[in-house]
Amino acid sequence: MPPRLRVASYNVHAGVDGWGRESGVEDVAVALDADVLFLQESWRADGVDLAESIAQRTGASARSWRLGAGWRVTGGTGGVTWQPRTSLLYGNHGLHLDGELPLSPQAARRLEAKPGAQRGEWCIALVSRLPLLETTTVELPQLDKDRARRVVAITTLDAGAGPLTAVVVHGAHLSHGSLAQYRALTAALDANVGDGPAVLGGDLNCWGPIARRVLSGWRQAARGATWPSWRPHSQLSSSPLVSGSRRKKSSTGSPGRNAAAAAQANEPVASPTTPKIARPTIAPMTAATTTQPPDEARTAAGNDSVDMAAAPGAKTPPANTPST
Secondary structure (H helix, E strand, C coil): CCCCCCEEEEECHHHECCCCEECCHHHHHHHCCCCEEEEEEEEEECCEEHHHHHHHHHCCEEEEEEEEEEEEECECCCCCCCCCCCHHHHCCCCEEECCCCCCCHHHHHHHHHCCCEEEEEEEEEEEECCCEEEEEEEECCCCCCCCCCCEEEEEEEECCCCEEEEEEEECCCHHHCCHHHHHHHHHHHHHHCCCCEEEEEEECCCEHHHHHHHCCCCCEEECCCCECCCCCCECECCCCEEEEECCECCEECCCCCCCEECCCCCCCCCCCCCCCCCCCCEECCCCEEECCCHHHHHHHHHHHCCCCCCCCCCCCCCCCCCCC
């Protein structure tokens, strides 16, 4: 049996929680033991590069793409929840983006009162044990209410048996008009992803059915209720992982920042078959993952399946997040 490829997607929220406390996401990301890891809201500043740190600890290489700029707070204090209960209305206390739009007076006052504020870049990133080849970036339409300039990064990886296309994206919220971005995302995928195996990892900030509709032709590889984290009943951010061949795409449903479904499935990422969620886990700040064995993939995919060479081993992702 050929080695398996482990792929994961993780929104790390700049390494802090909604109170402005360091959240231990780097250790969680390393524990995932992913061969290909998609990061959203990665943080890059003087002396800090989350993607590069994870890469160094996992024997991988990293590339990051700036979406925005602002401040992260690491010296905050707060309750037992991941963020203040008013954050959905007024914003959280840990991350303040002002590269495209100025902070509100309320956010500026919160930032001024918090210790440990650091200026830096808010990024998407790809961390891969497979050699990174060329990358194409495509700008998505700028939205009036968006605090970032979104891009989709499409990278070719050397998977040994052939190339694997890895796509990382972090979309704006539906309330900001992100459907226009997803139409552009679909066009970018059509223009830049060929007929070979491909995987898309990201955070689309929208409901699963909407994401599946706008990403027509890609199939969701893992599904599970992820929102709200304290009593999940719906899947939010439904495209953290997508895998398959260009003829028949598949995607792994995204957990959003506060909750994620962790899946242990049995099929190589190069195959177009749909994986099973053998062990969904709902917890704050966990990542979506999928690994799949080749025998089941070949049964479903026939001659279209491809065996990908990758680092061996596939550990179950952590069920709980670091306490803060």
